[in-house]
Amino acid sequence: xxxxxxxxxxxxxxxxxxxxxxxxxxxxxxxxxxxxxxxxxxxxxxxxxxxxxxxxxxxxxxxxxxxxxxxxxxxxxxxxxxxxxxxxxxxxxxxxxxxxxxxxxxxxxxxxxxxxxxxxxxxxxxxxxxxxxxxxxxxxxxxxxxxxxxxxxxxxxxxxxxxxxxxxxxxxxxxxxxxxxxxxxxxxxxxxxxxxxxxxxxxxxxxxxxxxxxxxxxxxxxxxxxxxxxx
Amino acid sequence: xxxxxxxxxxxxxxxxxxxxxxxxxxxxxxxxxxxxxxxxxxxxxxxxxxxxxxxxxxxxxxxxxxxxxxxxxxxxxxxxxxxxxxxxxxxxxxxxxxxxxxxxxxxxxxxxxxxxxxxxxxxxxxxxxxxxxxxxxxxxxxxxxxxxxxxxxx
Numbered sequence: 001x002x003x004x005x006x007x008x009x010x011x012x013x014x015x016x017x018x019x020x021x022x023x024x025x026x027x028x029x030x031x032x033x034x035x036x037x038x039x040x041x042x043x044x045x046x047x048x049x050x051x052x053x054x055x056x057x058x059x060x061x062x063x064x065x066x067x068x069x070x071x072x073x074x075x076x077x078x079x080x081x082x083x084x085x086x087x088x089x090x091x092x093x094x095x096x097x098x099x100x101x102x103x104x105x106x107x108x109x110x111x112x113x114x115x116x117x118x119x120x121x122x123x124x125x126x127x128x129x130x131x132x133x134x135x136x137x138x139x140x141x142x143x144x145x146x147x148x149x150x151x152x153x154x155x156x157x158x159x160x161x162x163x164x165x166x167x168x169x170x171x172x173x174x175x176x177x178x179x180x181x182x183x184x185x186x187x188x189x190x191x192x193x194x195x196x197x198x199x200x201x202x203x204x205x206x207x208x209x210x211x212x213x214x215x216x217x218x219x220x221x222x223x224x225x226x227x228x229x230x231x
Numbered sequence: 232x233x234x235x236x237x238x239x240x241x242x243x244x245x246x247x248x249x250x251x252x253x254x255x256x257x258x259x260x261x262x263x264x265x266x267x268x269x270x271x272x273x274x275x276x277x278x279x280x281x282x283x284x285x286x287x288x289x290x291x292x293x294x295x296x297x298x299x300x301x302x303x304x305x306x307x308x309x310x311x312x313x314x315x316x317x318x319x320x321x322x323x324x325x326x327x328x329x330x331x332x333x334x335x336x337x338x339x340x341x342x343x344x345x346x347x348x349x350x351x352x353x354x355x356x357x358x359x360x361x362x363x364x365x366x367x368x369x370x371x372x373x374x375x376x377x378x379x380x381x382x383x384x385x
Contacts, residue, residue, distance in 0.1 A: 028264065131260070133260055
């Protein structure tokens with residue numbers, strides 16, 4: 001059939017100056033079946049992408065010697081970083097004709113509405129509040145599916161095995177904020193989201209007396225029976 | 232000690248950390264990221280947290296001991312510690328950092344010194360507790376047992 005689906009992985013470039021957070025986002029992304037590259041600054045991110053010193057190279061030989069061997073499908077970056085902030089990086093990427101179409105996600109530990117809207121206005125796809133959780137990464141699934149299908153289609157064209165396929169809606173049509181994920185989610189992912197809500201309720205009601213127990217053991221299917229009653 | 236007893240001890244110990252507010256639900260998130268392919272994930276991240284925090288607390292002590300305290304240097308350190316403690320679920324360290332930052336904003340040197348002591352106290356507490364937790368886990372694994380799943384009944 002050509003390139004096996006198992007070989008291709010959605011490649012995310014994660015940018016964060018915090019060592020702990022880099023480790024965390026790397027694991028979160030791996031758990032979500034992504035290939036991950038982590039860097040500790042916006043400068044390193046641009047370097048990895050081949051945009052040396054923030055200046056896009058028009059020299060084709062320069063691009064061929066760039067460290068980037070694998071295509072980057074999404075960039076997720078911390079907002080607060082010394083030197084180049086996540087917002088600065090976002091701007092540079094959107095100014096680049098080569099990279100402006102790579103979706104960018106901003107992460108921040110601070111819930112500042114003005115900051116969030118500024119990032120979204122500048123073209124960020126999503127804004128995640130830290131600490132980022134597995135359930136948050138479900139918002140990336142539409143991007144992953146779209147890229148995967150696009151690659152498959154490109155391959156079919158190359159192989160001459162192209163079939164007629166229904167139009168795939170782009171994320172632009174779906175809007176930035178809330179995506180219709182419920183219908184797309186597998187049961188496990190629904191439980192992940194509910195677990196997050198459960199845990200937030202748990203930490204709020206920490207001192208309440210015992211009610212229904214909430215088991216958090218893996219795999220998650222064990223929660224299926226408990227969710228409805230644990231609220 | 233019998234395996235079942237060790238497992239029960241671990242569960243009770245972990246539960247107590249949540250009840251005392253030393254750890255919050257983010258720690259559970261870390262545990263969920265651990266699996267057969269990454270069996271040491273939690274201890275790896277926590278170790279990074281310890282290394283990072285030791286360095287930050289050292290820098291903070293130095294910064295606050297200066298004749299003239301440069302809050303532009305102090306605040307980013309506290310922000311960083313707040314972030315990493317939040318990421319691993321060290322709730323009381325995080326909360327102490329939040330208080331610390333508000334005094335940084337007020338440029339209150341004396342209060343900041345007290346805050347640093349408070350942060351250090353909470354940090355050494357969670358460090359001690361987590362090291363104990365990992366030891367308990369190691370004992371169980373060494374005895375051929377499995378780490379019991381977290382049962383939260385509160």
